[in-house]
Amino acid sequence: MTHPEILIDGRRIARDEPPYIIAELSANHNGRLETAIKIIDEAKKAGADAVKLQTYRPDTITLDSDGEDFRIKGGLWDGRSLYELYQEAHMPWEWHKPLFDHARKLGITIFSSPFDTTAVDLLEDLNAPAYKIASFEAVDLPLIEYVASTGKPMIISTGMADAEEIQEAIDAARSAGCKQLAILHCVSGYPAPAEDYNLRTVPDMMERFGVVTGLSDHTLDNTTAIASVVLGASLIEKHFTLDRKGGGPDDSFSLEPADLTALCRDSKTAWRALGNVDYGRKSSEQGNAQFRRSLYFVENLNKGDIIRPESIRSVRPGFGLAPKYYHRLIGKRVKADVARLTAVTEDVVDGFRSSGD
Secondary structure, three states: OOOEEEEOOOOOOOOOOOOEEEEEEEOOOOOOOOHHHHHHHHHHHHHHOEEEEEEHHHHHHOOOOOOOOEEEOOOOOOEHHHHHHHHHHHHHHHHHHHHHHHHHOOOEEEEEEEEEEHHHHHHHOOOOOEEEOOOOOOHHHHHHHHHHHOOOOOOEEEEOOOOOHHHHHHHHHHHHEEEEEEEEEEEOOOOHHHHHHOOHHHHHHHHHOOOOOEEEEEEOOOHHHHHHHHOOOOOEEEEEEEEOOOOOEEEEEEEEHHHOOOOOOOOHHHHHHHHOOOOOOOOOHHHHHOOEEEEEEEOEEEOOOOOOOEEEEEEEOOOOOOHHHHHHHHEEEEEEEEEEOOOOHHHHHHOOOOOOO
């Protein structure tokens, strides 16, 4: 069976490959380049495949206004203006090159989510290997088209988008030249409760849209992400921080290093456990076959004696005939003397053959 696939930085991403783990740095640098560098270091140590940035300035993502339209109501950032939040959260553009250089030196893939065309231009200058479209930008078809024009792989997060909007985003990407496309099922809550994720949507998305599909996970632990792998998710994106209590805008719903290490390990274990449809005996079971039940003589019999119900029993270990032959053996004669506590084998039973059963 052929699966949809994309390649990022030489790494093939598809259902028949281990899940691709993206550590989202987001605003967790908390205004310090040294912190951003340390996050990349820890993502590499944890086993993540990639670290992802967000490339915007407050003036490229919103307007400098305190009006009601621009003020956040409820949730994690209640009462703040969009401009104020993004001023605090954004990553200075002059940091991008040292961060790209550092990640490449470590051997971990680095790319970003651009939020306007100038961000794409910056990332192109840095030869970003891929692009991510954030959920809130999934309806920005001109931005998607501009990213597609780079010819790089694109990942589109679909939080808040309905099926029609997802299809529109895919069509925009394809029509503008994107050849390698993935989408992420996402719930744009920060944090998001697991019950909102409705993970059965993941295999439906795979079938409906026919592209590589993964999960952008904003829950507080790894359970939802690992469960999505069982349902076919090929990519997992999680926010990543050094310290959940660091006080930054995204710290509180991000994974810490030990959590990311567990995600990288356990998601791959879940993927390996899927395997294939196989009813055969597994290699780890071979040594235990002796502990299955089989038939043993429980009384001494002389050549020519009839096997009675009292003559044999189903017991462990498994060196005798299978218990399914019990009723067929009753009434048969033994061809030689047999001792109690020995296995019932067909060579000592007159006129008995197990072959074909």
